[in-house]
Amino acid sequence: MVEVKIWKRIIDWGIAQNTGISFDPKNWSNENFLTMKTTLQNCLPFIRYFQISSENIIDHLQPYRRILDDNLWDDIMNRLLFQNKPISSVVLPPRVVLTQTLPPRTTEPFSTIINGAQAAEITSWIDKKADTYSAINNPYEFKLLLHGTRDGFTPTSFWNLCDKQTNLIVVVKVKDTDEILGEYNPIGWVKSNGEFMNCDESFIIFSLKNGTIQTSILSRVKKTRICNLVWFRMWSNLRW
Numbered sequence: 239m240v241e242v243k244i245w246k247r248i249i250d251w252g253i254a255q256n257t258g259i260s261f262d263p264k265n266w267s268n269e270n271f272l273t274m275k276t277t278l279q280n281c282l283p284f285i286r287y288f289q290i291s292s293e294n295i296i297d298h299l300q301p302y303r304r305i306l307d308d309n310l311w312d313d314i315m316n317r318l319l320f321q322n323k324p325i326s327s328v329v330l331p332p333r334v335v336l337t338q339t340l341p342p343r344t345t346e347p348f349s350t351i352i353n354g355a356q357a358a359e360i361t362s363w364i365d366k367k368a369d370t371y372s373a374i375n376n377p378y379e380f381k382l383l384l385h386g387t388r389d390g391f392t393p394t395s396f397w398n399l400c401d402k403q404t405n406l407i408v409v410v411k412v413k414d415t416d417e418i419l420g421e422y423n424p425i426g427w428v429k430s431n432g433e434f435m436n437c438d439e440s441f442i443i444f445s446l447k448n449g450t451i452q453t454s455i456l457s458r459v460k461k462t463r464i465c466n467l468v469w470f471r472m473w474s475n476l477r478w
Contacts, residue, residue: 241286241333242294248285249302252277263301275305282306288325289332292318348380350387351411351418356446360407363444363456364422380407400427409446416449 252274253259259270266274287310290299295314303311313325349357354373361378362370371377383406384399400406406427409420421444445455 241289242291242298245285245290246298248278248281249274252281271304274302278305283328284330286330286333287314288317288329348382349409350385351409352446356418356448359446359454360420360422360444364424397427402426416451418446418448418451420444420446 250261253261255277256270256273259274260266282305287295287299295318299306299314306314307327310327310329313327316323317325352360354376357378357380358371358373358376361376364378365371383403384396386395389395389399404424404426406423407420408423409418411418444457445451447454
């Protein structure tokens with residue numbers, strides 16, 4: 239806190255302790271100054287007067303100079319004129335302002351399988367862009383719902399975390415290879431009793447460029463009815 243603000247709060251506190259003393263020191267009597275000096279006698283020694291600017295000394299300290307010891311006020315005024323002049327008053331050393339440095343903010347990666355560039359390629363497919371988004375200007379934010387290693391590779395885990403979630407992307411990495419496969423479903427996976435929902439905006443499957451795989455492959459839905467049958471056979475007996 240700036241030193242002059244501490245001074246002003248001490249003055250306000252002292253006035254609050256003495257009913258009848260005006261907030262304007264121009265209206266104070268000799269008795270008012272003496273009362274305030276007595277009230278603040280245990281507070282005034284904690285002010286670092288020589289860390290207050292000359293402007294604030296004139297504006298905020300001078301009107302109350304009579305609550306300060308004469309020797310202290312003389313030192314304050316002398317220091318205004320001669321910065322290196324020694325003082326005789328006993329005052330506290332300058333405050334040391336500690337700046338706390340917070341550790342870097344850590345966030346959990348949205349995926350341990352795909353990176354930002356691969357995520358941008360998928361969102362470019364979603365928006366049917368001819369040019370691929372970069373990882374920096376990707377307009378979509380990815381949120382990790384299910385992580386097999388963390389949440390389990392069972393159908394129960396999938397349905398508990400992904401049921402009725404829309405705009406879902408599922409990616410899997412084939413063991414001991416660089417192959418990454420996945421699908422995009424804008425309407426989400428919903429448990430049903432044999433009922434199907436049609437959507438031609440889905441990707442039934444895609445394969446991403448990764449490692450030794452030099453080209454990404456995208457397969458869009460053409461016949462939703464056939465995709466429904468694939469969905470039923472695949473996800474009704476889901477195994478990861």
